[in-house]
Amino acid sequence: MTLELLSSQKSFGGWHNRYRHHSAILNCDMLFAVYLPPQAEEGARLPVLYWLSGLTCTDENFMQKAGAQRLAAELGLVLVAPDTSPRGEGVPGDPDGAWDFGLGAGFYLNATQEPWVQHYRMHDYVVHELPALIEARFPVSDRRGVSGHSMGGHGALVCALRNPGRYRSLSAFAPIVNPSASPWGEKAFSRYLGEDRETWKEWDACALLAGARERLPILVDQGDADGFLADQLKPEALQAAAMAAGHPLTLRLQPGYDHSYYFIASFIDDHLRHHAQALGL
C-alpha cells in the first residue's frame, strides 16, 4: 500500500497531513486528511474519529472549518477525513453535472447498478479499506468513532448501524436520517441501487434502527434554521425510529442554527467529548 504524503501542516502542536493512495475498492486514487494530535509522537496508540463530509465536500472542508483540532489535540484523538466520492479519470459523475449525485456525492453506500458499481463503493472504503490503511500506517488503535454532516451524517449512522462492533461511538450533524424518503436520497438511491425500494432499507438509518443488534448511543445536533430541515433531513423520523426500537438517541434541536460549518463548529466540542468518553479518553 503506497501512501503519498501531499502536505503536512502543524496545527495545535500536532499535524494536519494530506495523503493520496490507490483504493482497490473504489478503483481509483483517493485523497484523505489525517489530524495527528501531539500525543501521536509519544508512542501510544490513539483512537480515531472518522468524519464523513456532506455533499460537494472533500477532505478539506472539515479540517479547515470545523475547528476540531483544538480539542482533539487536548484529548489525544486522531481525526480522519476521507473524500465524499471516488474521483478521477474514468469515474462517472452526474450526467447533468448536478452537485447532489456522483462526484462529491457518494452517499457512503455500495452501488449495485451500472455504471456506478465499478467505483461507487464508499461504504466499503470508509468502513474497511481506509481504516485498514490508517491502522497499518499510523500510531492508532482499533478504537473507532464515526461522525459526519448531512450526507455524511447519514453515512455515519449507516456505517455504524450496519457494522455492529466496528465503532465505539457515533454522532451526526444535521444527518439525512431517512434517505428513502428525502429527495436527495431518492435521487441517489434510485441510481446507485436501482428502483427496488426494498434494497434501499439497508442504507437507511431509520430502517436499520429497527433491526440494530447493538445499542450504540447516538448524539445528533440539528439546527432549526437549517434550510434543508423539512424536506431533506427530517430528524423526527430518526427520533420515532429510535423510540420504537428502544435505541438511545440524544437529538438536540439547536435554535437559530443553519446547515453550515458555523453550526458544526459551534457544537463540535460536544461531539468530540461524546466520542472521547466512549473511546476511553
Place this chain on the structure above:
Amino acid sequence: MTLELLSSQKSFGGWHNRYRHHSAILNCDMLFAVYLPPQAEEGARLPVLYWLSGLTCTDENFMQKAGAQRLAAELGLVLVAPDTSPRGEGVPGDPDGAWDFGLGAGFYLNATQEPWVQHYRMHDYVVHELPALIEARFPVSDRRGVSGHSMGGHGALVCALRNPGRYRSLSAFAPIVNPSASPWGEKAFSRYLGEDRETWKEWDACALLAGARERLPILVDQGDADGFLADQLKPEALQAAAMAAGHPLTLRLQPGYDHSYYFIASFIDDHLRHHAQALGL
C-alpha cells in the same frame, strides 16, 4: 449610510453577519463580516477587534478558518473582518492579473499614484470609515483592537502605529514587517506610492516604530516553517526596530508552523486574550 445585510448565521450563540455598503472613501461597494457574540443582545457596548486579512483574501477567510468565534463568544468581543481591497466595476486590478497587487492586495495604505488613487485608500477605510459605520450601527464601544495576517499583519501594525490613541491593542500573525525591503511590498509600494522611497516610510512598520508616539504592546506570532519567512516577512527587522525604539514587542517564533490558517487557528486564542485584556474584558 445604507447597510445591506447579505447573510446571518448563528455561531457559538452569536451571529456571523455579512454586509454590503457603499464606501465613499474607496468609491465602490464593499462587503464586510461582523461576528456579534451573544453579549451583543444584552445591551452593553462591546469592544471590537478588527481583523485585516492577507493577500487574495476576502472577509470570509478569517471567519471560516481561524476558529476565533468560540473564544470571542466567551469574552464578549466583536470581530470585524473587512475585505482586502476595493472591488467591483471600475476598480483597476493588476494589469498582468497577478494575485499580489491590486484586487485582494490593497496593502492597507492610501495610494497616491494614478490610476490607484481613485479607489485604493484602504488605510482610511479600515481606520476611519468602517469603524464609524460599525460604531454607529452596532452595539459597540470605541474600544478598538487590530490584528491581521501577512499583508494584514503589516496593515495592523501600520494602522496602529500611524494612529496613536485609536487602538488599545495590537497583534499580528506572520506580518510583512518591513515592506520597503520585501518583494511584495516593493512591488505594491512602487505602484501605489511611486518610486520615491522616502514616502514608503510612512507605511512601513519598522520605519514607523522609530517615531512612534505611543507604546502599544505588540504581540507577533511567526511560524518558523513559513515559506515566506526569509524573503518577505523578516520578523528580525521588527525586533531590531522595536529594540532600538524601546517599543514593547513579544515576538514568538513558533517551531514547525507555516503561513496558513492552521497556524493562525493554533494561536488565535492567545491573541484574543491579549486584546481582551487591553480592551478591558
